[in-house]
Amino acid sequence: MARPLRIKLVTVGASWGGIEASSRLFSALPANFPVPVVFVQHQRMSSEDRLARLLARKIALKVVSIEHGMHMQPGALYIAPAGYHTLVESDGTLSLGLHWPVHYSRPSIDELFISAGDVFGGSVMAVLLTGANEDGAVGMRHIIRRGGITVAQDPATAEAPVMPAAAIEAGGAGYVMPLEDIADFLIENAFGLEG
Secondary structure, eight states: OOOOOOOSEEEEEEOTTHHHHHHHHHHTSOTTOSSOEEEEEOOOGGGTTHHHHHHHTTOSSEEEEOOTTEEOOTTEEEEOOTTSEEEEOTTSEEEEEOSOOBTTBSSOHHHHHHHHHHHHGGGEEEEEOOOSSOTTHHHHHHHHHTTOEEEEEOGGGOSSOHHHHHHHHTTOOSEEEOHHHHHHHHHHHHHTOOO
């Protein structure tokens, strides 16, 4: 097997069932994970920073609630705030937007994935976990067209299979794997380990 591409950014999206799935995924990543991770979880406006506080108790990565204009650092998990789209800007910072919801969602996974693909191209990985709508499928296809790596959770292992299934059907999933295999795949690609 060829040496995997060394990635510079991991983006992750989830909806229904995503808190449990993301906790399992992120808890398997080491504190020295060499790239930033940006996470969009569909959540209610009233959620405030509860997701960040919950994950911070369970994982080794530094957990950061995204603020507009924030620079990304390796070994950190950036959590999109409720009510704002999270975008990756050309200078590598994160921005927050209030434009229209996508798939009834703000933050939208598609918005994150598309902007990350535009900036990082073949050096970005997108992971789409469990969810009950089709957000993320368009963004996954965009990242594949830009040369990046995309992973959909095997719908059979998802609490809500609609979201990863939509990405697979749309041709946006370069890889499909059960939740428990995704962390090792991220580690191999981020560290540039031999497959």
